[in-house]
Structures are given as C-alpha cells and as structure tokens.
Amino acid sequence: MTANVIGIAIIDILLFTFLVITAIAIVRVRNLFAVAMLAGVFSLLSAGLFVTLDAMDVAFTEAAVGAGISTVLMLGTLALTVREEKPPSHSVFLPLLVCLVTGAALIYGTLDMPPFGAADNPIQTHVAPEYLQRTPEEIGIPNVVAAVLASYRGFDTMGEVFVVFAALVGVLLLLGASHPKRDDDVADREKE
Structure with a gap:
C-alpha cells in the first residue's frame, strides 16, 4: 500500500469515528438547539466523507442541503417551539425493537448482492461502460x-x-x- 492510500484510509476512519460520536451525541442530548447544530455537523462530516470517496457532486449536495438548508429550517422551527425535548412517556424497548428488526431486514436484503467493487458486477459490465x-x-x-x-x-x-x-x-x-x-x-x- 502506498502512503497516499494509508492516509486516505486514516481520514476515512477518523470521519467515520466522528460520525458515530456525533450520532450518539444527537441521540443523547435533550436540548433541541444542540441537536440541530449536531445534525449540521453530521452533514458536514458526511460531505467530507463523500469528498474522500471522490463523489464531489454528492458532497456538495450534502453540504448545501444537509448542513445548510436543513439546519436553517430546523432553527426556524425551533423558534416556534420549545428548546428542550420532553421526556419520553413510553418505554424505549419498542423503538429499539423496531430499529433492530428494520436493520436486520436491511442487512438480509443485501446478502445476495454482488461483492462491492467486483469487476463482474452488472453495473461494471453493462451501464458504466456505455x-x-x-x-x-x-x-x-x-x-x-x-x-x-x-x-x-x-x-x-x-x-x-x-x-x-x-x-x-x-x-x-x-x-x-x-x-x-x-x-x-x-x-x-x-x-x-
């Protein structure tokens, strides 16, 4: 491996780590202003990850829509609502169960997909060459x-x-x- 590939891998790992930390912070914080700001940070980190993947158009869209417009709309909405999230009146087990079942279904749906980046994938043999x-x-x-x-x-x-x-x-x-x-x-x- 070259130093460039190792450097990009380190940047990707750091961005993924920051994405996970930001997502956990969004779930844990009760102040809605902080949640809106953290969601903007999450979008900017995602845009940075797209840049490392050479998807500049997706990175630009994520930065403009995810970090820009969405954050402004959330802040505008917060101006009309309360600043603190109300404590949940129900158990956290039902939403957790829904997330686990949905995640398992999504993972199950990807099991028969061709390997990522393989040269004999249909996208590589039909659409992309055209x-x-x-x-x-x-x-x-x-x-x-x-x-x-x-x-x-x-x-x-x-x-x-x-x-x-x-x-x-x-x-x-x-x-x-x-x-x-x-x-x-x-x-x-x-x-x-």
Missing part, C-alpha cells in the same frame, strides 16, 4: 458524473431541485402563518 464511452462524444463534458447528472438525468435533477424548493416555500409559509398580527399593524389599519 456512459464512459458515449459521454465524451454525446455531451462533451470530461466529468462523467456531471454529464450524467446534468444531461442524461437532467429532468430528474431538475425535479429534485423543485422538490427542495417546494419544501422550502412550504416551511416558510408555515412559519409565516403562525405569527399573530402585530399590534402596530392593527393600529395602522384602524387609522385608515
């Missing part, structure tokens, strides 16, 4: 991932942007609708 071969000729963009997102999946990407925008508008409308009218506005209307 994109790698046709992209420079059809699109003229050297970055295949950007070409796939912007051209081949352009409508899907545009749809994702519209969904995020619609969610933002919806939250802003909900936040604006819950504010009572100020006394100044009522006094100005009475003068008219």
